[in-house]
Amino acid sequence: MLNEMVDRVLEEYKSREIEKVFLVGCGGSSALMYASKYALDHEAKTIDSDLYSSNEFIHRHPAKLSEKSLVILCSHYGKTPETVNAACFAREKGAMTVSLTYDPDSPLAEASEFVIVYEEGKEQPFLNDAHAIMYELVFGLLYIKEGNPKYEAIIHSLAALRPVIEKAREQALLAAQTFGRTYRDARIIYTMGSGANYGIAYWFAICILMEMQWIHSHAIHAGEYFHGPFEILDKGVPIIQLVGLDETRPLEERSLGFSRQYGDTIITLDAKDFDLSEVDDQVKGYIAPLVLHRVLRVYAEELANARNHPLSTRRYMWKVAY
């Protein structure tokens, strides 16, 4: 069963004219929206969409932002000022604002017309996970406005995902421990992906490696790899290559093939290696990044353990003015 706040938003869609969707957030909260942007690009026939870092959304001031816009925002703690301000800005323009947050009493919840409180933890239904709610909102919109046929398949697949993810995490544990031991002293680790996966590569690079582990990183787009970044490839340069199941898989296979030819520290996470038999074939490409995200979280935990550098360590974030 869908979260009752998601139901309320889907109901509201019916009476609103929506021409454009803006996906707005910062850092990890932005990264978790990339797969939804991919889905909108691939599926939407009439509805336009864009993804913005919160402050850029305000300063760039898109001319199309209007009462015919849907602005979906996300902030885990609901306190990131840029995202709270973006919600206020969108409301001033008459847009429908829907915010995802973990904290129902946060400033973001206060600033938004609709608030959806997500839940974390393996005892919670996966339908209430933030990544899942993003797909419920986006496919719900595509279903209501354009009769998109994949809505039911997405909901059923998300509802079945918790055990799929737990199994994938268990399956990945040994490889993640080896990763932690092998790369505990690495000064740089790149990530790479494309399509629906790119946001996960971006999240791991900026939130896990840079923010939480203080390891240099960059999320390389698998298509862009051959237009600059591949010149850094050498023996001993670690690259985490994500390989998904969406239409851009050939891009990821190409970068993986090249990296394996000239490099020797390529860590491959291929969604095909996990059991997704409970996921509807039509939406496997959209679901793969959600599984890879949770698997990568195990890699993050094992790296943090091996380095004795807890994922909660910060030197500037929430500590100094910025």
Ligand SMILES: N[C@@H]1[C@@H](O)[C@H](O)[C@@H](COP(=O)(O)O)O[C@@H]1O
């Ligand atoms: N990894 C994220 C960061 O990227 C983000 O800046 C911060 C605040 O984000 P939020 O707005 O989601 O509360 O939280 C996490 O630490």
